[in-house]
Amino acid sequence: MLEDSYGRRFHYLRLSITEACNFRCQYCLPDGYDGPPNSAFLQLEEIQTLISAFAQMGTSKVRITGGEPSLRRDFCDVIAHAAATPGIERVATTSHGARLFKDGLRWADAGLDQVNISIDSLDPNQFASITGQDKLQQILKGIDLAVEAGIKVKINTVLLQDFNANRLNRFLAWLKKTPVTLRFIELMETGDHHEFFARQHVSGEPIRRKLIEEGWQPLLREKNAGPAQEYYHPDYAGRIGLIMPYSKDFCKSCNRLRVAANGKLHLCLFSEQGLDIRPYLAQGDVQGVKQFITEALSDKSVSHFLQEGKTGATRNLAMLGG
Numbered sequence: 001m002l003e004d005s006y007g008r009r010f011h012y013l014r015l016s017i018t019e020a021c022n023f024r025c026q027y028c029l030p031d032g033y034d035g036p037p038n039s040a041f042l043q044l045e046e047i048q049t050l051i052s053a054f055a056q057m058g059t060s061k062v063r064i065t066g067g068e069p070s071l072r073r074d075f076c077d078v079i080a081h082a083a084a085t086p087g088i089e090r091v092a093t094t095s096h097g098a099r100l101f102k103d104g105l106r107w108a109d110a111g112l113d114q115v116n117i118s119i120d121s122l123d124p125n126q127f128a129s130i131t132g133q134d135k136l137q138q139i140l141k142g143i144d145l146a147v148e149a150g151i152k153v154k155i156n157t158v159l160l161q162d163f164n165a166n167r168l169n170r171f172l173a174w175l176k177k178t179p180v181t182l183r184f185i186e187l188m189e190t191g192d193h194h195e196f197f198a199r200q201h202v203s204g205e206p207i208r209r210k211l212i213e214e215g216w217q218p219l220l221r222e223k224n225a226g227p228a229q230e231y232y233h234p235d236y237a238g239r240i241g242l243i244m245p246y247s248k249d250f251c252k253s254c255n256r257l258r259v260a261a262n263g264k265l266h267l268c269l270f271s272e273q274g275l276d277i278r279p280y281l282a283q284g285d286v287q288g289v290k291q292f293i294t295e296a297l298s299d300k301s302v303s304h305f306l307q308e309g310k311t312g313a314t315r316n317l318a319m320l321g322g
Ligand code: SAM
Pocket: 021, 027, 028, 065, 066, 067, 068, 069, 094, 095, 096, 097, 116, 117, 118, 156, 157, 158, 185, 186, 187, 188, 189, 190, 316, 317, 318, 321, 322
């Protein structure tokens, strides 16, 4: 099992397979994606080598992210490879969900267990204004289909002062009957968006207090769960989670490592640089990847230091997957 010098154990790989995205979220790629094509990013054989190496070191969960992972033509193959790797027990993806209705069942057939879909607003106009895409209804249809098909669905909602911070009741009304877990994520500062962050960042703490007041109860965290504290309520089909990266001790429960679509290992979402493992991946060298990662891990720092305004080399989260 991979362990760092602070005793944190890593059984969760977040693998970005592309930097490209066709949404233009105001806090991520407001001007759209203008980078290399998918052919420049990790290829299937490299991905296979990578996941095998991680699995042999105790990784049991892989999340396929991006950019927008469903923009890759071989997305189903990536899922299938991850699901077929001995030791990998759960395969998840994070997606904007625009292709969920059309392709979600094929993803599940390939071995996908869970989708996290990003929805920052349940108001179609506001959704379009945040993402640059008028696709909320299409995405909600995809979610209904995924839920019916038994795929575990989580929703990511980035808290934004001028958009959704005061719309808790609308989300609650939806969760009354919709069996998904919706996680409010505090906006994180990234290199491209210091001003947007200063205007829009809002703490999740008032929401947490309101939930407790209204009878929501905290759930125990599973072994390979993310950093969300989740809550349930007997009157609601859905659950709510809060991800508060600026809270004290947030990094103490860190259990994930990241590999960007260009084959760089990131010990933290906000590290200063990625460490290039692509030469090993290109050669199919599973042992080399394992050795590299084991040695690199001793340099993982105790915290992201985001609260000090240090955003590392991360200009936006499409670069390496949120
Ligand atoms: N394209 C996919 C999607 O739309 O979910 C996956 C990539 S996206 C970068 C992953 C997640 O990161 C999304 O839920 C997005 O809302 C979140 N995200 C992006 N930038 C963020 C930021 N600055 N702070 C917090 N969350 C952010």
